[in-house]
Amino acid sequence: MTTTKTADVEGTLSQIYALAGAGADIVRCTCNEQAAAEGLAQIVPRSPVPIVADIHFHVEMALAALEAGVHGLRLNPGNLRKPEEIKLVASEAKDRGVPIRIGVNAGSLHPDIYERFGGATPEALVESARLELAYFQEVGFEDVKISVKASSVATMIGAYRLASETFDYPLHLGVTEAGPLPGGLLKCTAGIATLLAEGIGDTLRYSLTADPVEEAKAGRQLLEVLGLRERTGLDLISCPSCGRAEVDVITVANEAQKALSALDIPIQVAVMGCVVNGPGEARHADLGIAAGKHRGHLFIRGQIIRVVPEDEMVEALVEEAQKIAKEGIEARLAARDESAEAAAAADRAELLDVKGADANNATQVIERIRRRSE
Numbered sequence: 001m002t003t004t005k006t007a008d009v010e011g012t013l014s015q016i017y018a019l020a021g022a023g024a025d026i027v028r029c030t031c032n033e034q035a036a037a038e039g040l041a042q043i044v045p046r047s048p049v050p051i052v053a054d055i056h057f058h059v060e061m062a063l064a065a066l067e068a069g070v071h072g073l074r075l076n077p078g079n080l081r082k083p084e085e086i087k088l089v090a091s092e093a094k095d096r097g098v099p100i101r102i103g104v105n106a107g108s109l110h111p112d113i114y115e116r117f118g119g120a121t122p123e124a125l126v127e128s129a130r131l132e133l134a135y136f137q138e139v140g141f142e143d144v145k146i147s148v149k150a151s152s153v154a155t156m157i158g159a160y161r162l163a164s165e166t167f168d169y170p171l172h173l174g175v176t177e178a179g180p181l182p183g184g185l186l187k188c189t190a191g192i193a194t195l196l197a198e199g200i201g202d203t204l205r206y207s208l209t210a211d212p213v214e215e216a217k218a219g220r221q222l223l224e225v226l227g228l229r230e231r232t233g234l235d236l237i238s239c240p241s242c243g244r245a246e247v248d249v250i251t252v253a254n255e256a257q258k259a260l261s262a263l264d265i266p267i268q269v270a271v272m273g274c275v276v277n278g279p280g281e282a283r284h285a286d287l288g289i290a291a292g293k294h295r296g297h298l299f300i301r302g303q304i305i306r307v308v309p310e311d312e313m314v315e316a317l318v319e320e321a322q323k324i325a326k327e328g329i330e331a332r333l334a335a336r337d338e339s340a341e342a343a344a345a346a347d348r349a350e351l352l353d354v355k356g357a358d359a360n361n362a363t364q365v366i367e368r369i370r371r372r373s374e
């Protein structure tokens with residue numbers, strides 16, 4: 001959702017473009033006053049993605065937004081309460097073929113429903129959506145999407161589970177007022193990912209107190225990590241580091257993330273702290289580097305292709321990622337340095353010699369445990 005004044009056409013469009021570039025497929029703008037509706041009339045034809053007008057309190061703003069040509073409306077049943085007005089908007093939207101989201105929010109639940117259910121419970125949120133839906137159905141309007149957001153992750157999950165059993169309409173997921181980073185990200189992810197993993201949800205929004213581009217990025221990334229969207233950029237995996245690490249994994253991983261993100265290549269890259277376990281544990285990665293003996297073992301799908309000095313690890317990753325993007329994985333495997341595997345094996349053997357294959361001395365510990373029980 002944009003954070004600019006919608007009347008500021010150029011500012012809002014600039015944010016819409018930034019959001020679309022970060023992965024947003026739909027953008028919502030507030031339509032809270034006449035100037036906002038007039039702004040929408042200029043924004044909609046120039047927007048790269050469909051625009052939804054967010055409507056609270058003012059039915060006339062919903063009608064004005066429809067006149068402005070928006071692709072969708074979001075109505076809050078908690079503050080648009082007159083049945084005749086709701087039906088008027090639904091009829092007008094039906095005539096124009098514009099969908100409406102019934103956007104229930106725990107924080108602005110209709111007071112009667114709040115009282116009847118003893119609070120903003122999952123049942124209360126779903127009841128609010130059901131009542132609004134009944135008005136829509138009275139005028140034969142079916143082009144509906146429903147959301148039942150709450151700032152409590154547990155309430156939100158319960159409400160969406162109930163909504164998915166109650167309605168046969170698409171659901172828009174969100175944890176509302178989730179807060180700033182990083183806690184907000186965690187709350188949104190906990191709620192949205194849980195539901196998506198259960199097969200619930202059709203669209204989503206991260207509601208963060210942050211630049212909305214962060215919301216779009218997070219949403220896109222969540223869909224990618226759940227395998228619901230094809231990866232468009234970098235997926236950097238890195239080990240958590242441990243006593244075996246031969247390098248400062250945090251620094252190298254952060255530097256690699258920064259350098260590789262800028263390339264905009266859909267690739268999975270691994271940064272691993274040691275050559276003993278790294279290449280094997282990250283053998284599924286397209287490309288990776290593991291540290292050992294002041295050198296980096298560069299590998300593709302687990303096969304060592306080059307050994308580079310430690311201070312050139314990030315540079316080597318960037319260079320190889322670019323070559324993979326241009327030539328493909330197989331060609332880069334074929335072009336590997338034939339002596340790399342032997343050099344890497346020598347490093348691994350030396351490290352195992354120093355630290356031992358059993359870094360935790362488990363064999364001796366087990367012996368001691370057995371002796372105790374004899």
Ligand code: SF4
Pocket residue numbers: 239240241242243244245246272273274275276277278281
């Ligand atoms: S890859 Fe090596 S350094 Fe990283 S966690 Fe695994 S054993 Fe530890």
